[in-house]
């Protein structure tokens with residue numbers, strides 16, 4: 001369950017940021033999670049509930065903004081939405097094109113009080 005460790009890092013950063021703003025509680029943690037980040041939304045919810053215990057984010061809600069995968073083909077100089085895990089270019093059918101977007105796992109927004 002590597003999601004717990006990943007979300008702990010996010011939460012620690014969130015707590016630092018909230019304290020810098022003089023906040024007592026974190027109400028909402030919004031994250032940007034890429035569809036190619038390898039993180040399942042369900043396990044993320046669970047990991048968040050585990051990681052937030054005993055922190056100022058204990059009552060916080062998790063909101064997840066999904067980021068779609070965008071690939072780039074250097075042969076065709078185009079960006080495209082991959083239709084399979086092969087990331088195959090729709091024009092020249094080269095597989096495993098560069099992933100330009102969709103691996104995000106980051107803090108997007110914090111609501112504190």
Ligand SMILES: [Zn+2]
Pocket residue numbers: 073074075076077089090091092093094
């Ligand atoms: Zn191509």
